[in-house]
Amino acid sequence: MSDDMTGEQKQKREAGRDDPGSMSDDMTGEQKEAFLAELRRQVGSTGTPTTARDPVNQPMIRHWCDAMDDANPIYTDPDAARRGPHGEITAPPAMLNAWTMVGNVPRVNDPQDPASGVYAMLDEHGYAGVVATNSEHVYHRYLRLGDHLTGTVKLVEVSDEKQTALGIGHFVTTETEYHDQHGHHVGSMFFRILKFRPGTGRSTGSGDGDGANQPQPRPRPSRNQDTDFFWQGSRVGELRIQQCLGCGHLQHPPGNRCPACGATEMGYRVTSGRGTLYSYVVAHHPRVPSFDYPLNIGLVELEEGVRLISNVTDCRSDQLKVGMPLEVWHMQTHEDVSLPVFRPARVPRNPTTLTINEVGAGDELPLCPIPLTPTLIVSTAIASRDYQEVHHDRDMAIRKGSEDIFMNILTSSGLSARYLGDWAGPNAILKNLRIRLGVPNYPYDCMTMSGSVTATQEVDGVATVTVSFQGLNSRGPHVTGTAELGLPRP
Numbered sequence: 001m002s003d004d005m006t007g008e009q010k011q012k013r014e015a016g017r018d019d020p021g022s023m024s025d026d027m028t029g030e031q032k033e034a035f036l037a038e039l040r041r042q043v044g045s046t047g048t049p050t051t052a053r054d055p056v057n058q059p060m061i062r063h064w065c066d067a068m069d070d071a072n073p074i075y076t077d078p079d080a081a082r083r084g085p086h087g088e089i090t091a092p093p094a095m096l097n098a099w100t101m102v103g104n105v106p107r108v109n110d111p112q113d114p115a116s117g118v119y120a121m122l123d124e125h126g127y128a129g130v131v132a133t134n135s136e137h138v139y140h141r142y143l144r145l146g147d148h149l150t151g152t153v154k155l156v157e158v159s160d161e162k163q164t165a166l167g168i169g170h171f172v173t174t175e176t177e178y179h180d181q182h183g184h185h186v187g188s189m190f191f192r193i194l195k196f197r198p199g200t201g202r203s204t205g206s207g208d209g210d211g212a213n214q215p216q217p218r219p220r221p222s223r224n225q226d227t228d229f230f231w232q233g234s235r236v237g238e239l240r241i242q243q244c245l246g247c248g249h250l251q252h253p254p255g256n257r258c259p260a261c262g263a264t265e266m267g268y269r270v271t272s273g274r275g276t277l278y279s280y281v282v283a284h285h286p287r288v289p290s291f292d293y294p295l296n297i298g299l300v301e302l303e304e305g306v307r308l309i310s311n312v313t314d315c316r317s318d319q320l321k322v323g324m325p326l327e328v329w330h331m332q333t334h335e336d337v338s339l340p341v342f343r344p345a346r347v348p349r350n351p352t353t354l355t356i357n358e359v360g361a362g363d364e365l366p367l368c369p370i371p372l373t374p375t376l377i378v379s380t381a382i383a384s385r386d387y388q389e390v391h392h393d394r395d396m397a398i399r400k401g402s403e404d405i406f407m408n409i410l411t412s413s414g415l416s417a418r419y420l421g422d423w424a425g426p427n428a429i430l431k432n433l434r435i436r437l438g439v440p441n442y443p444y445d446c447m448t449m450s451g452s453v454t455a456t457q458e459v460d461g462v463a464t465v466t467v468s469f470q471g472l473n474s475r476g477p478h479v480t481g482t483a484e485l486g487l488p489r490p
């Protein structure tokens with residue numbers, strides 16, 4: 001990235017980094033004030049309504065559900081939908097703003113539009129970076145096939161100039177009201193983005209770029225002819241456990257003869273990789289440089305009955321519970337070495353819907369890992385009709401100051417909604433979904449969702465449960481939010 005910079009740009013960037021107070025631009029205080037006043041000139045006004053390119057339709061819903069891995073049948077199965085709370089197919093509510101996305105066409109900034117006018121002004125003044133930080137949906141009703149939405153955007157707020165981790169910039173807040181073809185109000189979205197100057201962040205590249213903070217690789221495992229099959233298995237994504245060719249006994253760690261029958265002819269079985277946490281310890285000291293602390297060390301009992309010691313990744317130490325379901329994944333530590341380690345396993349979707357009597361404040365939702373594959377990040381961006389390069393083109397993402405492609409905010413909403421729906425069941429009704437984003441979701445990481453019930457109450461005659469939730473990746477919280485769901489009575 002820095003190769004593209006001129007000496008002057010580098011100097012500016014260094015100046016910005018050393019002294020965040022020097023706003024690294026050419027405006028005087030007076031000019032800044034005038035600029036801010038201009039940015040705020042249209043706060044409170046509303047733009048021209050935008051009509052969705054397509055009505056709510058099954059192919060876009062199916063594409064969304066495939067990409068998000070949301071299997072709630074009320075979105076795609078007419079029979080299940082007929083028996084459900086709406087009596088017909090409905091769109092996943094978190095798709096609300098996907099319907100009016102412009103698609104893969106050049107963006108035309110309408111200077112009459114208060115929000116796009118502000119974005120254009122910020123672009124012109126060097127605040128070219130953009131990242132969404134907050135999204136709050138309120139759903140008045142679920143959308144049905146054939147509904148044709150119109151969105152009207154109001155400019156709500158432009159913040160003072162702020163120094164953020166990403167760079168110096170302004171937060172711009174909008175509120176969009178969605179109406180159907182009959183003019184009925186079906187939902188609204190409060191949305192906040194940060195427009196920032198690329199290269200003015202507090203932590204450019206999160207410190208990984210210069211190699212100084214690169215973690216040391218894990219120690220190489222020692223191998224011999226008795227254990228080679230185990231390490232070779234991990235290289236190809238298999239958890240292999242030694243098995244006696246005489247009596248079928250499974251043993252771990254591998255040995256050179258069977259403790260059950262004494263035979264010396266040993267093979268292996270490829271296990272399912274699923275198991276439960278039998279016991280664990282959390283190591284704090286002494287710290288070995290190759291490991292992250294606190295370090296979760298688990299004794300994992302495989303479905304096949306064998307126990308092995310490994311790391312439990314992708315959850316905090318305080319989330320460890322004896323008996324929790326785990327699944328193996330293979331952590332590549334060297335070009336030719338992978339280690340089988342475990343993370344919380346995804347609990348299957350609840351096929352029946354919770355009733356309000358079955359939940360209470362303090363209840364915890366099961367942990368749910370979401371492996372952040374490039375396919376997930378790219379396909380969900382496109383399924384939400386978000387064609388911004390930073391979500392699918394790594395070269396462009398890096399050029400725009402990011403480390404890699406990253407998940408878009410509609411997907412963070414969609415995956416949060418999927419997580420809540422998988423717990424509450426297919427007929428729970430999502431009434432609102434409020435999220436705030438933290439660290440980005442980059443490929444090859446894993447985001448683990450967790451949540452808890454904070455309240456149950458009557459809201460307008462509907463039994464309603466309030467849930468707070470979080471999605472944590474290896475860098476910290478990616479998404480934090482709350483939601484209200486309507487649940488049936490028993």
Ligand SMILES: [Zn+2]
Pocket residue numbers: 244245246247248249258259260261262263
């Ligand atoms: Zn044996």
